[in-house]
Amino acid sequence: MTTDKNSADASEIRIPENTFLFEIAWEVCNQVGGIYTVIRSKVPSAIEKWGVENYFLIGPYFEEQAAAHFDPATDFSTPVGKAVLEMQERGFDVHYGQWIVSGRPNVVLFNPFSVYDKLGEIKHFVLQDYHIALPGQDELLDKVAAFGFQVKEFLRFLCGAELCSGHKVIAHFHEWMAGLPIPGIRKENLDIKIVFTTHATLLGRYLAMNDNRFYDHLPFYNWEVEATNFNVKPIVEIERASAHGAHVFTTVSELTGRECTHLLGRTPDMILPNGLNIERFEALHQVQNQHFQFKEKIHDFVMGHFFQSYSFDLDNTLYFFTSGRYEYHNKGYDLTLEALARLNYKMQQANSKMTVVSFFITKQPYYSFNPEVLHSKAMIEDIQRVCEEIKTQVGRRLYTDITATNGTYDFPDLKEMVDDYLRLKLRRNVQTWKSKNLPKIVTHTLIDDSKDQILNFLRTANLVNNEHDKVKVVYHPDFISTSNPLFKMDYNQFVRGCHLGIFPSMYEPWGYTPLECLASGLPSITSNLAGFGDYVSRYIQDHEKQGMFIIDRKSNDFHRAAEELAEIMFRFVGMTRRERIALRYQCEEASLHFDWSNLGEYYDKAYNLAVER
Template sequence: MNKKLLTPDYIFESSWEVCNKVGGIYTVLSTRAKTLQEKFEDKIIFIGPDFWKEKESPYFREEPSLFAEWQWEAKEQGLKVRVGRWTVPGEPIAVLVDFTPYFEKKNEIYTWLWENYRVDSLHAYGDYDEASMFSYAAGLVVESFYHHSLSSKQKVVYHANEWMCGLGALYIKNKLPQIATVFTTHATSIGRSIAGNQKPLYDYLFAYNGDQMAEELNMQSKHSIEKQTAWHVDCFTTVSDITANECKELLDKPVDVVLPNGFDNSFVPKAASFTKKRKAARQKMLQVANALLGENLDDETIIVSTSGRYEFRNKGIDVFVEAMNRLLRDRDLKKKVLAFIVVPGWVGEPRKDLQERLESGKSYDTPLEVPQVTHWLHNMGHDSVLNMMKYYDMHNRHEDNVKVVFLPDYLDGRDGIMNLTYYDVVLGNDLCIYPSYYEPWGYTPLEAVAFKVPCITTDLAGFGLWANKEFGHEGQLQDGVRVIHRTDYNYSEVADYIKDTVAEFSTMSKTEVDACRKAAETLSKKALWKEFIKYYYEAYDIALKKVVARS
């Protein structure tokens, strides 16, 4: 590595998803923690929201002796913090802060934000206030810690993730200009909103005006904090080339450096344990499906799945259902297919009738009613997945060679039906399918290949673009990742490509499948954090050099 890079003595990193498992950013931070902890040993401090008043967080272990003197002083200053370890590989230090006391000062905080940075908080709604108060509290934590434990001789970086942490970054920039600020947007709020509102994002990207679109889509406040943070921090970053383009067009600010998302493969079980876990996962997935469908699907069945957030169009869940519907009539399909949609919906409870069948250990030859879903939902009549399946008359009939099962709960090992963690379920798949329309990076395909599961994704996902770059051509099934070209308008072709790829997979010999799995694993090794962390060091360097120039 270039010797001239400035290296921080301390890094503070804040995110709504520190010790709080909500989405992809949790994976970014929790898998990267080990690599940073190895280099900066306890000089990397994560700051997250403290939600865990009544019950203990499953992701955090409090250690009152850590920074005991500072903790005492912080409490004297009225800061409600808990210090401990984030229970992920590397076990870095985490500070959880209670942000609720700041709601009563909300208006004066927003006034300060407007006067100093022209951030429009007038149109705030939903999670804007909550995120902003947390972000403000995170800024106060760093300010307090800095004055108590650090000095101007030390090189300090404050790294804020997403618009939710923008306010804290601006606060630090204003009050402690000797701290270098880095801001990462993982997806522009306005880009995601354009895509989620069924508007064509890519063909018109050059013509969209971010401020104007924010007004049209009622996103002024989130867009405003994101844009002003991007403009004012020392180093502005995002996670892929595709989102870098979005930032340039919608925030009118090119990024300083792209920080691609890596993976830490300590999550992947080793040889003998891997085979055992894969076998157990497949067995469980088939058992659940057979009990629900009244079938006898055996281990020759091809198990495929899609997963991620419940963004029906953005994550390509609509195309997945469409492709499975077309596959039903595909003459080239040589094996039965069991397709899972593993996307958290508005879950009511696990199905009692399904639980009873699973507990009985018997086999059944009649399906349960609504044999498309494993958990009852609060909004069965308005659920997008179930409605699309109903529209296409996809009822998992006995004669259908493709069965689609919606598993709408978080897989934490305690969902009441599958009772396996998400990674254990990924392990059991033959093929994973993520046909995203809007996907700044795409952890789901990266996780799949790390577990040796070949996958299908698109070149509208940052990961898909990166894979194409690595291959030097458009990824094919034999490369371990099939990258489908996706545009604003080729939904139907994408569905056909998926259908054809699954049919092609069903004709492959064991040797060909094994080669495919090996290729997937090989690609995943190129996306480990040890390969990608250098971009972070570059971002820290850019930010620290700005501080030097300022002082």
């Protein structure tokens, strides 16, 4: 297993000639999780190298997703277009067109539901040929089996009908949801070179959630026993069959490579680190301006949320955040909370003039927004509107007074320029808004708040937004979007408005959030048990000077790691504004290392290796 870091310059890597490249993934035109970002962001770089005529994506067809992401084709003259027409004539519900993302790649989408009448037969042959027993009435596995059957049929037809005569075919499958065709392609000896990338092992994710010493215990797990215990054996068998059937087996980080060795029974041939299309994030000299613009929107939320109870100096307030799937242990929420409690103590002991507001952005079941939080937000907006009315009235009357003055001008009493009605309206709004209650920790009414681990820690640690706390916490159990009445901006804008991202994961095959922070000009903290953090600590010198802080979770126990995290945050709080601005620009510059124009070379090497084999 190697990243093959120094074996060849990108300029020496040649794209295989006369070759069609198909990338097959469950998240093509189907936004579910992180693989969607990997595939979508890589498209412009892939098309630049392969050309739109040689590069294709294959995914599932779901009508609602396709309506937003898919543009049907009118020209079916290409070999792939002709193959789609032939498949349609044979009764398959297959769609050909373009994915509406940068680069506009050609895509082929298969409707899994269209072959549900054959599902029993499909599962029978999966068991007979691959020895994988797929259970009945499992919604995801049914869709995966139906999709996999159609993909294999399409590739078999494309290669057998001489439509791609003179062209080699590379099929790159991402994750187990797309991998089921692989053993069938090998069994039928189709002339297709196969690359399979696992972005995380499903069994590894389950084990890490239940074992604090997951990496120490890796060599001693019995995959079959553990997969049966967690009731995921068919999925793990698909993963293993995909890994063993590929000509080139890859994963996204050396950490996940260790999982593959022990849980999938094959060591990856190569590591393919995840990149980003950095051009989408670039703000250049606008980095600080955009930060200021979106920070003002976060200020608006903070004033509405906290200032009804007490106030603090927004000019000396820093916004930290963590986000991602709600995996309390795996995502390091437990460590983040412990470190914030320690940071609160350190700042109080140092009599710091700063305040930290730390946001937890994740997804948990809830009934609705908390009515008190919404009411406070609405009330401060009313106050703001009255202030705007007063400003307009005073401005107009002051201007009239100035221009109508004869002789010596005396500055008037501005209070006299405000109508009694507006004064009374403002006073009533402020009195109605003000509260003696502490600001809410959570912005929503959770369905089961007594069992929520984030809330229970905060209550136990008494980190409940007391006035004397230097660290305040806002727990937002939903993802941020422009339709959100509390923030009124999208997630990327929210990130730009913050000062520091915190992602000290215990289990993270790669981890896009710190990379997205970097591209947005935002420093972040992650751990060396996250693929991104492990890569940075191995290959990027002086990474802290470039806004990439890595805590050691490989050798440190929980409490030492929490102290290290708290100390990094405390040092960040102590930085001057000028130092933070300089670091912001360093972050954006450092992000260029992770552009697909650089990291795409690993994929190119994998494709060449597949052709050689």
